[in-house]
Amino acid sequence: MSGIFANKRNQLFSLKKLRNEKIDGGITEEDNSLVVCPSCKHEYTKDFIKKRLRVCPDCGFHMTVSARERIKQLADKGTFKEHNVSMSTEDPLKFPGYKNKIKDIQNTNGNKDAVITGVCNIGGHKTVISVMDSTFMMGSMGTVVGEKFTQAVEYAMSNKLPFVSVACSGGARMQEGMHSLMQMAKTSAVIEKFSKSGGFYMSILTHPTMGGVSASFATIGDIVIAEPRALIGFAGPRVIKQTINETLPKGFQRAEFQEEHGFVDMIVERKDLKKTVCRLLEYHERNED
Amino acid sequence: MEISVDNSLTAYERVKLARDPGRPKTIDFINEMFDGFMELKGDRLGREDKAIIGGIAKFHGIPVTIIGHRKGKTLEENIECNFGMPEPEGYRKAMRLMKQAEKFGRPIITFIDTPGAYPGIEAEENGQSIAIAKSIAEMSSLKVPVIAVITGEANSGGALAIAVANSIVMYENAVYSILSPEGFASILWKDAAKSDKACELMKMTASDLKKDGIIDEIIPEPEGGIQENPQEAFIMLDVILRKELRKYMKMSEDNIYKSRYKKFRKMA
Secondary structure: OHHHHHHHHHHHHHHHHHHHOOOOOOOOOOOOOEEEOOOOOOEEEHHHHHHOOOEOOOOOOEOOOOHHHHHHHHOOOOOOEEEOOOOOOOOOOOOOOHHHHHHHHHHHHOOOOOEEEEEEEEOOEEEEEEEEOOOOHHHOEOHHHHHHHHHHHHHHHHOOOOEEEEEEEOOEOHHHHHHHHHHHHHHHHHHHHHHHOOOOEEEEEEEEEEHHHHOOHHHOOOEEEEOOOOEEEOOOHHHHHHHHOOOOOOOOOEHHHHHHOOOOOEEOOHHHHHHHHHHHHHHOOOOOO | OOOOOOOOOOHHHHHHHHHOOOOOOHHHHHHHHOEEEEEOOOOOOOOOOOOEEEEEEEEOOEEEEEEEEOOOOOHHHHHHOHHHOOOHHHHHHHHHHHHHHHHOOOOEEEEEEEOOOOOOHHHHHOOHHHHHHHHHHHHHOOOOOEEEEEEEEEEHHHHHOOOOOOEEEEEOOOEEEOOOHHHHHHHHHOOHHHHHHHHHHOOOEHHHHHHOOOOOEEEOOOOOOHHHOHHHHHHHHHHHHHHHHHHHHOOOHHHHHHHHHHHHHOOO
């Protein structure tokens, strides 16, 4: 029994340390090129905006964060170990032009597909993490995203670790056809299995989380968190507009709309995200030896 | 049965056959192949969605739960059932009936025929995404046998939501795809009119999907589609359903779950 309290003391200590630690977005090299806020159109230097976690200081808009940068924002420094680094698509449909397109994106993006998975510490809590990258083909889910996600959940299951997912995706990857659709079944099924085994799954929805991703693993977390104003929904606004031939209400499908309709536990600003994740991890710690 | 699959039709021609209003609908399969169907309605959360039909009937003396997309044959019928495009309430009703089937040990047979889940304001307000996600997740863990029959067009998550089955059988001219060919063309080429080109690239026909291990059985159709000779189509499905049910009803609950889980786990 005394071990529990000693453990708690240590965690409290690391949480306090975290509170004093500045989240700096993991900047290493200087970059003074300009970034325009997509919402208010104000200009900033890249370094300036990166230090502010890519949140516009004027209008509060949460800009896109690459998966690598997101991991630096969430994981304790130097703790992230990536899994399945080189998994790359086998182009199941032999879709014209797809393989070359993927190669080009891999070369500029540096990653092999639209998700990065691995294990890290978050405020001292060992956690399996899956972060989608909307800079890679709109973060679309094909076979690689589905497989890496599934293996990450399996790793969490067999090591009795919590699982945190950061979703950021336009939906299923068209170029892999039905193989992409099947990833919805695969990822949802592994989450269901993980859940029944007592595993804790926190899903963070960021801009945008749509289609095949929102209609599978992303919306069924034990806890669902959204970033302010993130677009979250099944059908894209353009498709809905075309179908019903009406203008859409203001704020439609935004995080605040999802919260109001009961699909999101809380909206958390990026500056508070790590703290919130830590606290929830602490509340869901398993005490078993 | 020595009937072979006709390979001369293009995917686009099959899409047209699959969408033919004269093609048998879920209700026809229910009425012609099962005895004493009793429809069960409602999601128990305040709504009833007519785009999904569900209930209990007997199949060769065994009670089974049937769930399917409902499409109409006339414009009036189609307006009533929203052209077979469910809202979240439809998926919640489906989930309720599946859990009920599991409780009473009834096998589940689903009929898939939908342009997709409905893209509307209310559907989004009521949680289209999570309704589909939960239906997929819960279906994956059922401890009773589930057989899905793809009878017409099966598009997107709206089809998959009730197709996470132990065995997936598909009529020869039915199509199953990630999105409607029109939607696919408009996403990739910003031009919905290129849907015929999309059909050929999407690998959405029964024989393509069988090759890729996404479906398990193909039911051949007479020339001109099952609409030309529905009775024959019902008999052929009857044979397959009996065979599949016999196989899974011998399994333990745990193995029924595990074999379905493994099937989808392998999808790469």
